[in-house]
Amino acid sequence: MKLWGGRFEKETSREVDDFHSSIHFDHRLYRQDILGSIAHATMLGKQGIISPQEAEAICQGLKQILKDIEEGRVTFSVTSEDIHMNIESLLIERIGEVGKKLHTARSRNDQVALDTRMYTKEAIDEIIKLLLALEEQLLTLADRYKETIMPGYTHLQKAQPVTLGHHLMAYFEMFRRDIERLKDALKRVDVMPLGSGALAGTTYPLDRHYVAQQLGFSSISRNSMDAVADRDFVLEFLSCAAIIMMHLSRFCEELILWSTDEFKFIEMDDSYSTGSSIMPQKKNPDVAELIRGKTGRVYGNLVALLTTMKGLPLAYNKDMQEDKEALFDAVDTVKSCLSVFTGMLRTIKVYSENMLKQATRGFINATDAADYLVTKGVPFRDAHHIVGKLVLYCIQNGKVLEELTLEEYRQFSDRFEQDIYDAISLKNCVSRRNLPGGPAPDAVSQAIEEARKWLEQQK
Structure with missing residues (x-):
């Protein structure tokens, strides 16, 4: 008999049990569910809704169930549908009638909202730690290569000289924004919904602030219907996750290009590469390609949940059960990609001489x-035209600007003098761009110093 089955004359079919059940994926919420239930039972006892002795018996029973689950001694049941009913059924089985009092003043609607918020809070903390580890690695490499000249690109065409350190610091800024986005999203995740009931709250004298304090939430939800119908916090997290994956994918795309024989800017370490089953010479950047590929599934999770939520009337609807797999998959994907990417980046070999060669x-x-x-004294638009003609002349004669004689320069403008060669030296081109945020080694050093201070503040 289902715990909710009093109104029903028939059991649900086995096929419906399988279709309806979420235990095969929401079992990972067991810890959040049990901790939330302990806080709820403690509050019920404190408020005199159940006796202190009953509250203690429930809490002790839940703690033992938690221990047994973590030690692999619990098998979940499909017929109990979800993690919430599985744990409640186990509790009743173990401590008897008093276990039936746990669900007083609570619905699975506010219960699942609580569990999902607790899970998302923890996931954000874990992902931020992984991002910070990646940022540390980026600073190490940026400092090492702050004087390594390479071509910068627009439209994937060589554009202006930069340094590898400056290029890496661009990604540092992307991941810094990812961290800031997650921390901002956390403010809206960190809201305790328990006490909202199915949609209309409850007549029991609950102390919702006490439960929030017990569970480490900074505030409680302000509207009971919104609390159980809201999955904005999951969508916001999935949006943050999608942007993180986009940044990783862009970085991977560049590393893949740079590792080709055509670029030969870097080489992937053997431990982060694979070979071919037919071509003995191949060393494939499969890790970077997989991260690039997995970006699509995180995008898909975001779009899937947006689509699920778009037509739902208030308050809770069973459609919202679809949020879990999207959330869990995105968390798993982002965490694994960040971890393996940081290791891959740490072990790359940089060919500085090839970068400089291509920069020429x-x-x-x-x-x-x-x-x-x-x-x-030449107006910039005229100067642009003159140098454009110079470049065309070089292309037609198989030369680069550094190889032109002063006489050749002066064919295009009598303003050219001997100091033109200093002006177009790649080292000088980079070092003169010493503005805040620029690629000059001094500017990059200042950016790294500021970034290290910011990183320290995040710990």
Whole structure:
């Protein structure tokens, strides 16, 4: 007999039990469910809704169930539908009639909202720690390569010279925003919904603030219907997760490109690479490719839940059970990707000489040549046109700007003088960009110093 079965004359069919049951995935909420139930039972006893002795018996029974689950001595039942009913059934089986009092002044609607919020809070904390570890690694590499000149790209075409350290710090900023987004989202996750009942609260004299304090929540929900119908906090987390994966995917795409023979900027460590079953020479960046591929499934989780929620009337609907698998999969995916990506990044080999070699091609100092003319009194738009003609001349004659003679330069403008060669030196091109946020080694050092202070504040 189902715990809710008093109104029914027939048992649900086995097929419906299997279809309806969520225990095969929501079993991972066992700890949150039990801790929430302990706080609820303690409050019931404190408020005199049940006796202190009954509250103590319930709490002790729940603690033993928690211990047994963690030691692998509990088998969950599909017929009990979900983690909430499984634990309540186990409690009644173990401590008898008093166990039936646990669900006083509570619905599975506010219970599942509580469990999901507790789970999401913990997941955010864990993901932030993984992001901070990645940020530490990025700072280590950025500091090591702050003077390593490489081509910067727009449209995947060589654009202007930067340093590898500066390039890595761009990703540091992306992941910093991810951390800040998660911390901001946490404010809206950190709301205790228990006491909202099925949708209309309860007539019992609950102390909701006491339960929130016991469970470490900073506030309680303000509307009972919203509390049980809300999954915005899951959607917001999934949005944060999708953006994290987008950043990882962009980074992986660059690492994959850089590891090709055409670029040869980096090489993946053997421990983060795979081979081919047919081609003996292959060393494939499968880890980076998998992270790039898994981004799609996190996007899918977000879109799936948005679609589930879009047409639901207030308050709770069974459709909302679909939030768990999307949430759990996104958490698992983001955590595993962050962990393996950090290890992969830590072990890459950088070919600085190849980066510099490629930086000498593609006329990435052309803007600096134009800026040089501006310092000689030429309007920038005219300078742009003159250097464009210079580049065309170089292409037609198989040269780069550094190889032109002064006489060749002066064919295009009499403002060119001997100091043009200093102006277009790649090292000078980078070092002169010493603005805050720029690629000059000094500016990158300042960015790294500020970033380290920020990281310390997050601990």
